[in-house]
Amino acid sequence: MTRGPWARRISATAVSVAALTALAAPAQAATTSSATADATATATATKVDYATWQKDCQTVMDQALPYLKQRIAAAKPGEKQAIVFDIDNTTLETDYGFSYPQPANKPVLNVAKYAQEHGVSLFFVTARPGIIEEPTEWNLEYDGYDVSGLYVRGLFDLFKDVAAYKTAQRVDIENKGYTIIANIGNSATDLSGGHAEKTFKLPDYNGQLS
DSSP states (O other): OOOOGGGGGHHHHHHHHHHHHHHHOOOOOSSOOOSSOOOOOOSOTTTOOHHHHHHHHHHHHHHHHHHHHHHHHTOOTTOEEEEEEOOBTTTBOOSSOOOSSOOBOHHHHHHHHHHHHTTOEEEEEEEEEGGGHHHHHHHHHHHTOOEEEEEEEOTGGGGSOHHHHHHHHHHHHHHTTEEEEEEEESSHHHHTTOOSSOEEEOOOTTTTOO
8 A cells, every 4th residue: 555645744744643632532431331341451551551452452352353254254135234443542552652653453453354355344433533534544544444434523523422423423324324233442432322233342441541
């Protein structure tokens, strides 16, 4: 994959992404409707090192992949399957050191690659503001994600409840004829509200990861 025009703007864009990603972090809900609980890490995020976070993410993806293999194989004729992903600390590494492009969260990328290689469309629903939509999409594609759609918050969305905003985007994906076979994120606000057959929650260590 070629870097395209954004590669020539890495220095300027990195500053924008660093500042604006912090603004985009949603408030954490007290409970979660996720079908998969947080990976069992007892330390707080400030004490959880990168290797532990990766291990905890892998634990969740080890549950997701067998389900996806079975569900993809059982697709009905003509069914348009999709997976919805959060971005920060889900598809991209955000809180464990900053760089641009931000590295992919490898356990999630491996699952995403299996899905996209088997005809599943990947959609990304994030609380990041629209001003960084293009560098975010470029970053995802640079890391190896096939982006069928990226939903970012417009000006008026910034004042809406994050969980309700994300649910509305999944409804929009369904209205385009897709069956959302999985929804993957690290926050309760990523996963609540339904409109996905199954949810998988990555660790956020009691809301301490964005």
